[in-house]
Amino acid sequence: MEMEAVESHGGAGRRTPKRDRGISWACVFILASNCFQFIAYFAVSTNLVNYLKDRLHQGSKAAANGVTNWMGTSAITPLVAAFLADAFLGRYWTIALFLVISVLAYVVLTVSAAAALESAAFYAGLYLLALGGALQPVLSSFGADQFDEEERGRQSSFFNWFYLSINVGSLVGGTVLVWVQSSVSWGLGYGIPALFSALAVAAFLAGTATYRRHQPPAGSPLTRVAQVVVAACRKCGVQVPEDASTLHECEDVGGMSAIQGSRRLAHTDQFRFLDKAASVEPSDDKSRPASAWRLCTVTQVEELKCVLRLLPVWASGIVFAAAYTQMTTTFVLQGDTLDPYVGGFRVPAAVLSVFDTLSVMLWVPLYDRLVVPLARRATGHDRGFTQLARMGVGLVVLTAAMLAAGALEVARRRVIARHDMYDTNTGAGGDGEYLPLSIFWQVPQYVVVGASEVFTFIGQMEFFYDQAPDAMRSLCSGLSMTSFALGNYVSSALVTVVARATARGGRDGWIPDDINRAHLDNFFWLLAMLCAGNFGVYLLIARWYTYKKTVD
Template sequence: MKFWRESSSLAPVDSAGDETALERYTQNDTVDCEGRPANKATTGGWRCTPFIFGAEFAEKTAAFGAQFNMVNYLVGVKFLAKAYSANMVTNYLGTGYLMTLVGGIVADSFLGRFWTIFAAGTIQMMGFVVLMLTAFLPSLNNQYCEDDLKKDCRAAHGSSLSTIYVGLYLIAIGTGGIKACVSAFGADQFDSEDPREAKSLPHYFNVFFGSVEMGSLFASTLMIWIQEYKGWKWGYAILAIVMGAALVLLVSARRLFRYRVPRGSPFTPVARVFITALRNRKLPTPTDQSHLYTGPEEKAPQGVIRTSNLKFLEKAAVLREGEVATGEEPNPWRVANLQDVEDTKMLLRLLPILFSSFFYWTCSVQFSTFTVYQVATMDRRLGTMVVPSGTVGGVFLTVSILLTIIFYDRVIMRLIKRFTGNGQGISPLRKIGIGVITPAFAMMTAALIEMKRLRVVQDEHAEDSPATPLPMSMFWLVPQYLIIGSGQAFIYVGSLEFFYNESPRTMQSLGTALVSCTMSIGVFTSSAIVSTVNRATRHNHDGQWLGNNLNRSHLDRFYWVLGGLSLINVMFFLLAAWWHESVTRAFSSSAVAADPDASPPSAAPSAHQA
């Protein structure tokens, strides 16, 4: 099912010279739900973003409602080992992020962003239903304990454990499809070719991220309270209902949205370029651009800028003698279009930033797993109420992110505009850089606080009493959450802007999926590090670093290792950022030299502001 007609023309006006019509319709190839050129007065813009923000708030309430407290469900209800549970959660999160690549391909090739979001949301809702069954059906609860102290327990196994995996990975598949499309779908509501609408994009990404964090805050408070005190089956049932509400909200506004028609898999032209360049590897690279294939004359894009890097790929556009018959197009798997070559180069230029920014998420995921275990050993009293351990981390993290977003949007951006005249704020790449630096400080702070907690354990002789709360307040963890949360506000928003703006226009769903790809690499790296540390310290004379009894473990040493690795990663990122900036400057010089009035038809690298 589609909201657009395959046969509809995307030409925005019937008369190319009609300035009024040019102002009336979008110029970024978006259409309305009937397949007609999108009218700015009736579609898109801020009028429809409340529905996107509301749907994202509901979806994130459901997703985070499962994520924040999952380790407590696996350890406290299903009696799984702490390290196993931590890796189970991080692998589930990593799969969800990795599935964004699949979601991006499906959106760009077949369904479009809107229907990909709807289909993925439906799958995610099914996952919550399956998790509800694991808490509700007696046949799926085969864990048991020999005594009330829960010291000799048999963990969930067989069909019970398998069903948990099914539920988690259905949620992961759904999460991937939604993450790949929802931020880009919202950005499609603003015409990047209209200066008035384009300047709203940075503010849109900030508000979008704010809706994500409001869902996170709601999940970490009310949803976790329901799970802990009203029962896990009710907790997961409500998450399924919330996800259903998100889908209803999105569909209800379908006539207000602007849609981008699927153009085919973004990987197809990339594959053509690599295969054809490899086939033509022995051919010389022409110095004259006129010797490179730019497409049929009537369809060839104007102003294609030939960049000076990755010259090997240009061999894909070299025409062999007799390759093209008069009036015919060549086989695209034998001769690539120069624009496809430049789009492939543009995508490859993003990879160093991707591979140098993932380690933030390696560190951040610890605050959803091992830090939750820490909180469970601490004094969590707030007045007469005992705060669930899953709530503590979720609230601390979310509040720090929201405060950072508000402070940046309302204070820093206004100061930058006042003193520099730049209303765009800090450049996306610099935002990512701020985020990359913060894990080093966060993990070192976390290590110091864990050392303090272990001293309290020794003073209280509580080494063998991990279930007894220590006389150490949960508020000791605020500094580490404040640092990592501030970093997340910068790196997530900066990454969304960076990969969306600097991806070829035909690959923007894939571009935003790369943001989640960095998260996927990060959390899978976390799983690998946890497994390695577990094996390496299993027989330590002074105790395993990540054992089931946190009071006899050495979590502080694990945090010191992550802090040191974070510093190394900062060096790698600085090199990647320097390379990207130098390539961007070279691109701008090439563009001016080739044609001062020309701009690449897909997507030029965005200007790096302050």
């Protein structure tokens, strides 16, 4: 009884066992829903190219383009869900709506696969899934919303386990359900993901009574940003006052701003030009509220400043993603030239990416339960590392992965040179029997890439949520995901440019069709240099960055 009284009337920072249990159950429902959703998603995405080739009878090029076009769309649609969540629907109702759309998409895919319908029906379900499955930034933000400011350590832990739930989904969906599709039937292979998508809806709705914080929609953030830009431009000749306290702000109501559900933001000195939008002119009519297109509040101006400060950090993630995506390209090409047999069992090169997933699943609890407590003792920071420091560690770790891949390539080329093995079709030649390196020599580089994910990708999720304005958290979380999509495009462009530039004059170049004549080691050294350079720029960005401050 006494605990219940404290829970009802105590302050935000007064924790009770009852309250902790409520948060824990809310997180369980959110994580379960996310895991079920990604089991279904990876069951479709992992084997999609084979469905397009085998069932829709598309050529390899058309099937590959179909997959990349769909995945590109899937990387953009999270911004749609995030915008609706922040502006109009709120996170809870956006999640519920898009989960239902996702179930409908899987039903269409299942019926299409089971009945062997035309490609138009399948693509309708596929692109409906691209829309309905775009929930990661909204769901992660909603989960983080369940924690108060005093619970930042637990909030940081939530992001770790949220990312782990994605990787569990990848492991189950990308292996077990892909096997069902390939060995049993496509209809059942898509029917099971439909069931998991329904379980995702059920798990999320089952936790409704435990969710304790709901960020209300605050109207279009794009409109607020446009108002600041227009107001600042209209007052381009106005002198910004030295005393920031004279800038326009709404009346203090419990630290909340005029933006629905958003706390007031403290003034910062960066991007001073934008402060013109909050500068009060003597000619302003104080008898009636000024138009937001001419006079904005400090909080509204700081919203835009927050987004502008996030952009350089976001850009550093593009280079990281470009190196990270080598797991699905050059790592596989390298693995195709190594010995894939263990006893009489053949291990396809693409399957080794499972070691990246297993590495993440190992590193998440290790980071959460061991690294953070040790770092907390050393730094005194409640999260162990600052968010910027955590992401920086991941940038360095990924550089080590590229160096490991390059070192393996040097060793592989030495083996080939020793036996004069250039005829990969016959396996003949050389000064004796050709004994290629085992494909499992690639495992260390996959494991190191997984470790870099835990530091950078999870740190990025947490950072963009924490540093975004309250009313723009879903949208900024969605923005962080677009750096991964752009990183894939940068990787493709880099491979094309390097291949052409190094193959001039009749040379084989670094990335020819015959990988045994390639210089992938040079390409991996180049990626390592780009990662190191990116880290150097990142240090400057981190030093320049000003953390968001609220007026409490």
